[in-house]
Amino acid sequence: MWDERFNQDAYVYGEEPNTFLAQLWQELELAERSGPVLCLAEGEGRNAVHLADLGHEVTCVDLSRVGLDKAEQLAGRRGVNIQTVHADLGAYTPEPDTFAAVVMIFAHTPPQVRQHSLKMARQALKPGGYLILEGYTEDQIGRGTGGPGNPEMMFSQAELEQVFAGDEIVLAREIEREINEGLFHTGVGAVVQFVARKV
Numbered sequence: 001m002w003d004e005r006f007n008q009d010a011y012v013y014g015e016e017p018n019t020f021l022a023q024l025w026q027e028l029e030l031a032e033r034s035g036p037v038l039c040l041a042e043g044e045g046r047n048a049v050h051l052a053d054l055g056h057e058v059t060c061v062d063l064s065r066v067g068l069d070k071a072e073q074l075a076g077r078r079g080v081n082i083q084t085v086h087a088d089l090g091a092y093t094p095e096p097d098t099f100a101a102v103v104m105i106f107a108h109t110p111p112q113v114r115q116h117s118l119k120m121a122r123q124a125l126k127p128g129g130y131l132i133l134e135g136y137t138e139d140q141i142g143r144g145t146g147g148p149g150n151p152e153m154m155f156s157q158a159e160l161e162q163v164f165a166g167d168e169i170v171l172a173r174e175i176e177r178e179i180n181e182g183l184f185h186t187g188v189g190a191v192v193q194f195v196a197r198k199v
């Protein structure tokens with residue numbers, strides 16, 4: 001499905017980064033910090049390319065080869081390097097204690113894959129590293145402004161707080177906000193925004 005969706009000239013979630021991610025990055029002054037960044041389910045690469053543009057060493061992982069090829073093309077056009085990894089998050093396990101930040105933006109997958117990827121994201125962080133996540137919640141179902149139609153694929157604050165219990169929760173909220181990012185995120189959406197710092 002994802003290869004088909006991405007198989008067009010347009011970047012279907014746009015070429016600009018997710019606005020929550022870009023704003024958070026500034027607020028936490030993450031551009032000042034060194035250390036590699038991992039973007040999970042990164043699709044066509046808009047977030048990875050933005051972070052590479054800020055000077056980070058970025059690895060992005062996705063199931064869609066078509067998406068990753070577009071990510072590499074976007075990076076080329078912007079004159080930055082990103083590393084792409086073609087993998088299923090259900091099985092992907094990077095080196096532990098490696099990344100200064102892990103980014104998950106609308107990284108919707110079935111529950112087992114989501115649970116694996118959240119635990120793996122935490123493991124992949126260095127102590128002091130940040131998870132930054134935005135995703136739709138169950139309240140998004142039926143709005144028609146983006147995200148999967150299946151409630152099992154949605155994120156929740158409660159699940160995220162469970163995985164990162166024991167870490168510093170920097171931000172955790174379920175809100176409605178206007179999202180206009182490409183062809184498929186097109187209006188007010190119900191999202192969880194979550195930032196945790198690994199202890």
Ligand SMILES: C[S@@+](CC[C@H](N)C(=O)[O-])C[C@H]1O[C@@H](n2cnc3c(N)ncnc32)[C@H](O)[C@@H]1O
Nearest residue numbers: 002013041042043062063064088089105106109
């Ligand atoms: C809504 S898109 C978000 C893309 C990107 N994070 C962004 O914000 O533009 C969801 C992405 O999840 C990827 N994906 C879905 N299931 C996956 C899995 N099991 N493993 C890796 N990537 C997956 C899709 O290929 C797609 O690129």
